[in-house]
Amino acid sequence: MEIVPEMYFARTALLLAAMTGLFLAVGYLVGGQGGMIIAFVIALGMNFFAYWNSDKMVLRMHGAREVDAAAAPRLFGIVQDLARRGNLPMPRVYLMQTDQPNAFATGRNPENAAVAVTTGLLDRLNEQEIAGVLAHELAHVRSRDTLTMTITATLAGAIGMLAQFGMFFGGGRDSRNNPLGIIGVLAAAILAPMLAMFVQMAISRSREYEADRVGAEICGQPLWLASALAKIHNASLQIDNHRAEANPATAHMFIINPLHAHAVDGLFRTHPSTEERIRRLQEIAAQSNANDDNQSIASYRSAKNRGPWS
Numbered sequence: 598m599e600i601v602p603e604m605y606f607a608r609t610a611l612l613l614a615a616m617t618g619l620f621l622a623v624g625y626l627v628g629g630q631g632g633m634i635i636a637f638v639i640a641l642g643m644n645f646f647a648y649w650n651s652d653k654m655v656l657r658m659h660g661a662r663e664v665d666a667a668a669a670p671r672l673f674g675i676v677q678d679l680a681r682r683g684n685l686p687m688p689r690v691y692l693m694q695t696d697q698p699n700a701f702a703t704g705r706n707p708e709n710a711a712v713a714v715t716t717g718l719l720d721r722l723n724e725q726e727i728a729g730v731l732a733h734e735l736a737h738v739r740s741r742d743t744l745t746m747t748i749t750a751t752l753a754g755a756i757g758m759l760a761q762f763g764m765f766f767g768g769g770r771d772s773r774n775n776p777l778g779i780i781g782v783l784a785a786a787i788l789a790p791m792l793a794m795f796v797q798m799a800i801s802r803s804r805e806y807e808a809d810r811v812g813a814e815i816c817g818q819p820l821w822l823a824s825a826l827a828k829i830h831n832a833s834l835q836i837d838n839h840r841a842e843a844n845p846a847t848a849h850m851f852i853i854n855p856l857h858a859h860a861v862d863g864l865f866r867t868h869p870s871t872e873e874r875i876r877r878l879q880e881i882a883a884q885s886n887a888n889d890d891n892q893s894i895a896s897y898r899s900a901k902n903r904g905p906w907s
């Protein structure tokens with residue numbers, strides 16, 4: 598489904614309102630009414646800053662370096678071809694130095710977008726699978742998910758830092774500043790990161806299926822992405838991504854969760870099941886093949902009915 602500008606702006610505004618409200622709640626729990634006012638001022642500044650700079654911050658967090666056609670001709674050429682197929686402006690291309698195969702897209706709009714892949718992705722996947730992954734990321738760009746996901750990562754990290762700040766400095770011991778006292782500080786430290794993660798889940802899990810579908814349309818081969826997802830998923834369970842572990846608020850941006858999965862994490866999974874994503878892509882491929890067969894049969898019957906001299 599193509600997202601119209603009105604839906605895009607409404608969704609972004611709703612996200613900013615929700616994250617700002619959560620930021621204010623953390624400020625109140627940490628420092629009462631005064632803390633909420635301070636948090637409000639900080640939130641306004643962060644919303645403005647995040648809109649213009651969150652993509653640069655996330656790329657810097659992961660040590661991504663920009664490459665061009667001379668530095669990475671194979672990667673650059675694939676992105677260029679897919680952008681043309683997807684009727685998109687050419688995004689900036691970045692490379693992250695880590696053995697774990699993974700990728701994400703960022704940027705406030707298609708004209709200012711960037712795609713970043715790890716060196717592990719280039720080493721462990723073949724060209725078709727890389728194309729499938731990059732088509733998925735360009736689908737996020739075309740749907741304008743990148744701004745939403747990047748701002749969420751920035752504000753979720755800030756919410757966690759604010760909660761930790763209040764805990765570290767023992768905020769709330771003075772009931773005149775915070776009527777909830779130490780209970781408010783503890784609630785902020787425990788609940789705020791969880792609530793921020795739920796916001797991330799709601800965004801990422803609902804959009805990955807759509808990006809898979811649109812990505813399959815862009816590259817024309819759903820099974821390329823299905824094969825890539827299986828490889829990335831298996832590798833992500835065995836290979837550390839140290840920068841992602843240090844910045845967990847950005848995990849929902851990646852095509853596969855870069856953090857190691859544990860049994861206790863199932864409730865807070867930022868991505869839909871890889872098995873389900875692969876199954877849906879296989880269904881798309883089967884449907885596409887069936888449509889191709891039906892078109893061929895219809896063309897044959899039409900030609901047969903017309904006869905050789907029609």
